[in-house]
Amino acid sequence: MPISEKLPTWAVVPAVFAVFSVISYQILIAPDNLNGTKNVLSMAKTIPLPVDGPESIEWDPQGGGPYAAVVDGRILKWRGDGLGWAELAYTSPHRGNCSRHEVVPTCGRPLGLSFEKKTGDLYICDGYIGVMKVGPEGGLAELVVDQAEGRKVMFANQMDIDEEEDVFYFNDSSDKYHFRDIFYVIANGERPGRVIRYKKKTKEAKVVMDNLRCNNGPKAGTRDIFAKVPGYPDNIRLTPIGDFWIGIHCKKNLLGRLVVNNQWLGKLVEKTVKLELLIGLVNGFKPHGVAVKISGETGEIVEILEDKEGKTMQYVSEAYERDDGKIWFGSVFTPAVWVLDVKLDGLPT
Numbered sequence: 001m002p003i004s005e006k007l008p009t010w011a012v013v014p015a016v017f018a019v020f021s022v023i024s025y026q027i028l029i030a031p032d033n034l035n036g037t038k039n040v041l042s043m044a045k046t047i048p049l050p051v052d053g054p055e056s057i058e059w060d061p062q063g064g065g066p067y068a069a070v071v072d073g074r075i076l077k078w079r080g081d082g083l084g085w086a087e088l089a090y091t092s093p094h095r096g097n098c099s100r101h102e103v104v105p106t107c108g109r110p111l112g113l114s115f116e117k118k119t120g121d122l123y124i125c126d127g128y129i130g131v132m133k134v135g136p137e138g139g140l141a142e143l144v145v146d147q148a149e150g151r152k153v154m155f156a157n158q159m160d161i162d163e164e165e166d167v168f169y170f171n172d173s174s175d176k177y178h179f180r181d182i183f184y185v186i187a188n189g190e191r192p193g194r195v196i197r198y199k200k201k202t203k204e205a206k207v208v209m210d211n212l213r214c215n216n217g218p219k220a221g222t223r224d225i226f227a228k229v230p231g232y233p234d235n236i237r238l239t240p241i242g243d244f245w246i247g248i249h250c251k252k253n254l255l256g257r258l259v260v261n262n263q264w265l266g267k268l269v270e271k272t273v274k275l276e277l278l279i280g281l282v283n284g285f286k287p288h289g290v291a292v293k294i295s296g297e298t299g300e301i302v303e304i305l306e307d308k309e310g311k312t313m314q315y316v317s318e319a320y321e322r323d324d325g326k327i328w329f330g331s332v333f334t335p336a337v338w339v340l341d342v343k344l345d346g347l348p349t
Contacts, residue, residue: 028255029253029254031252031283031284031288032231038303038304038305038306039308040306040340041312041313041329042289042309043340044338045339045341046336047078047338048335048336049068049085049335049336050335051100052100052101053334054331054337055110055112055317056068056069056111056158056235056317057113057320057337060115066337067088068085068330069110069112069113071103072098072099072107073098074088074091075088075122075124075134089138089141090140091107091109094106094107103180105178105180108126109178110124110126111125111157112124112158112171113125114168116161117163122134123144123159124141125158127155127180129143129156130153130156131144131153131168131198144198148196149205149206151175152175154172154175155175155182155193157170157172158235159171166201168197168200169208171195175194180275181275183275183278184275186232186260186282187259187269193211193212194207194209194212196208226299227300230248230301235318237321240323241296242296243296243302244293245318245320246293247319247330248290256281286310288314289306289312289314290304290307291304291305291316291319291327292304292305314334316330316331317331317332318330326339326340
């Protein structure tokens with residue numbers, strides 16, 4: 001019997017549309033399925049925060065911490081299960097309307113954190129203000145640099161300190177957008193990012209690399225393609241043995257590749273798609289957790305850890321391996337950090 005005789009006409013169109021929607025999602029929007037990964041991030045312990053977005057985490061020279069840079073412009077310190085989180089510092093004096101869930105530009109948005117071992121000063125990349133620092137006593141951070149070679153630093157993102165040379169390197173990920181509109185930086189096809197070297201003695205800020213797209217996690221002194229990872233990378237952290245962990249915001253999908261690789265389409269998305277929808281399209285409307293470990297010598301992928309379903313971990317911005325074998329994870333959006341208290345060699349597949 002023909003299908004038209006089995007089903008009423010009004011039921012055929014919705015059924016066809018539903019099938020088409022499922023197929024389109026699987027082809028265009030569903031996140032990539034990665035081979036050889038370890039789906040273990042859901043095992044991590046969750047340490048909640050009273051505020052969203054611990055984008056970067058760091059430990060002080062005495063091993064205290066972690067410290068977390070959060071969405072309301074503050075730096076918080078973890079003091080253990082009994083004491084919880086305490087405020088160390090903040091990047092803007094304008095605290096009256098700061099939100100614990102959304103970015104308020106006047107409050108600043110601290111991102112990358114780096115302690116200087118010899119002084120104990122904490123350097124902070126703020127996605128609105130520039131590179132700042134605060135002493136061990138905490139409080140309001142002071143501005144260190146907010147322009148380089150005549151261009152304002154719009155999106156200070158992450159940094160690395162070379163204490164022998166008394167310089168630091170940091171990323172200015174865009175000269176057009178601040179942190180809140182980061183996904184438009186990815187989508188529009190432009191390459192406005194740069195890496196800047198700052199000499200502390202002379203206070204000279206020099207661009208050492210430019211024409212970059214949404215750059216983050218500098219590796220000082222190099223300009224080559226060191227590694228390619230299966231997703232949109234965020235912060236880079238050196239491991240105790242010289243490899244690197246990279247936080248992956250989300251895996252890629254076909255739609256994301258089309259937008260990123262075709263500037264005309266990226267420009268159209270920038271003008272017509274709301275930011276919340278763009279975030280959903282990029283992650284396949286399925287937030288998840290991914291971190292990638294690469295070799296410090298070759299750049300080859302050594303290990304990929306996942307929470308495929310996003311049960312525990314989502315939007316990983318940083319993975320930080322400590323000497324004790326624990327790996328700590330930060331997130332650009334969620335109100336938590338996580339710690340995986342398992343030796344890497346012993347992780348189940």
